[in-house]
Amino acid sequence: MNPTGTLEAPQGATMTTPLTMPSVEATDLWKRYGDRDVVQGVSLAVERGQMLGLVGPNGSGKTTTIRMVLDIIRPDRGTVRLFGGRISQAAQAKIGYLPEERGLYKGQRVLPTLVYLAELKGLAHAEAQTRAYEMLERVGMAEHANKKVRELSRGMGQLVQFAATVLHRPSFIVLDEPFSGLDPVNARIMKEVMAELNQQGTSVLFSTHQMTDVEELCDNVVMINRGATVLNGPLLDIKRRYADNAVYLETAAPFASPPSAVEVVGRGRGHLIRLRPGTAPEIVLRELLDAGVRVDRYELATPSLEEIFIRIVGEANA
């Protein structure tokens, strides 16, 4: 941590990962368990400094995909490139991973556990100790440094494990359902640290089925269902693609339905205006302004990611 109390730049962020090179590039990953293909041709790329949300329902293959990306399990088919090269020990050291199934050595104390895990990531013992303490301070767990892990609450344990994930200042962090089981305060701490790291150039692959978290944090989204990719791209593009040709208007006074509108649904100051097919949103805005309506807020009405998710997954599973 620097004197301002924020996290320092990740290791390798400025020297080994060129700006154009993705932190991870997974292409056409397949994995079969028994007689079931649990991952079917999933591809994803996380550019440097990008936060990618990997979303999908439970059992859709998110965790298996992540494990293949991290070389914890080998794909039956497909390739993974980390920092532009093959998976190596050096590449592994630049990754921080918070798995969905969380756990620490219950009988061991917090600080030595963090130091050990950081040493496995290549930090020298003394440096690991310093950073572990700093990280515990950052997540508000410094007072628990000498407690045994089994003495911590579940949420505290999660924060400690999150600290272990990022204390070696990785260039790329992978978080599998990071906020599940966390109270809002601890979730906020974690999001702040994630945002800090991301601003400093750390790439993030973030798996969840909580769509609001993805909308809050991610630039790009990969959505998988039953092991296959159903959406992949920038979040805004996806939302536009699934927009219902409608606009959202906020105005203080009542107004008449504009000519290009099919339907106006209002509640208080906010109104959803559905447009005739082929009508551009700026035409309706012009009609409203010409009619003397005072517009406080006007934007393209896009569905939430959750609505898109339910629509896609619902259709696919129907």
Added chain:
Amino acid sequence: MRKALLIARHEFFVTLSRPSFRIFSALVPVLAVLGLGTISVYQTVRDDKPEEAIQAGVIDLTVGLAGDPLFTSYRQQDNVTFVLMTDPQAATRRLIDGDIDKLYVIPENYLHTGLINEIKPEQAGIGGISEASGNPNQTPLGRFLLNNLFVGEVGPDRAQRVLDPFNIVTTEVSPDGSVVVEDRDLGRLLFFMGLGVMLVVSVFTTSGYLLQGLNEEKENRIMEVLLSSAKPEHLMIGKLLGLGGAGLLQMLVWTASGLLFLVALTQIIEPPEGLDLTPPPLAIIVGAIYFVLGYFFFGTLMAALGAITTSTRESGQVTAVVVLPGVAPLWFMEQMIENPEGPLARAASFIPFSAPLASLVRLGVDGMGLLDLVISVVLLAGSVVLAMWLTIRLFRAYLLMYGQRPGFRQILRTLRNA
């Protein structure tokens, strides 16, 4: 390799911090100290208590060639003084009064009958004069009688041989006429067998910790974090080295305690004649080789069990598959000692599971040639490599499998496809 060493260091100190490991490791030194203490106290009490002087009255009614009684000399035998008496009534009175502890009446016809009348107070509790424990000739009474019988008849050497007629040395001849050299050095046998038993106990204890640790890591769900930082082979080798180091330390503590115990014991009591308690250098070297190889072999197999089982409880149930063949030589110990070059002993020292214990038993009776030793070590080392190769594949496939144990066919398929 750095990661493997880091994991090894971690496992080493985690194992050392386990209360069960500390207690188990301290068991032998504590028992040695307790044993020495007990023996020492017993010796001190025995040494402090002077051997009770016994007065035994003798009424000798025999008549020798010169007309004199036969039993007049050699009256002091150890702590027993044979007091010659003539008047039976006076002698009986002295016995009742406690002036003497026993009274022996040697009748006139003793030379014909060998009968002696022993008279003692009721519940006299006196031992050691005539009680026939072992060779009756070696009791104080026996020596008193024999020495008097031989005085003037034979020289002292012959008299000594009558008292202790033979010390047998057996030589076996093989069917081809050559002499079979029997070299059953008891000290050597004890040392190798002790080493073998300690080795087996230590190997199974530490490899058991490995299995327990793996299951705990699976149950704690920390395994996935470890696998994102280290390759399965680093994890396995690190664990084997760390726990092996702890096991070796345990063995060193036990062996050192055992040796110190023996050294201290020889200071307290005289070791039996011919029992050489100096550990043969070969035992140290071969013991170390078998410990390292045996540990890596069993440890790797335990790691494989840890990978494919889903809980500590489940793994505990299947360890018998590995442990039973490992301790099987104990069941055939007698046969192997009797016939160390026989097919059973040789086979047991070539089969990797039983090789460590069986080979040490054979070496203990000097029944294992250099060729057999080399074959045994090479086979065991080869099995270690093979076991590690297979276990790394199981690690990769099953370490993250929670809640369901793979079937035998699935394991075979994994090993085949790896």
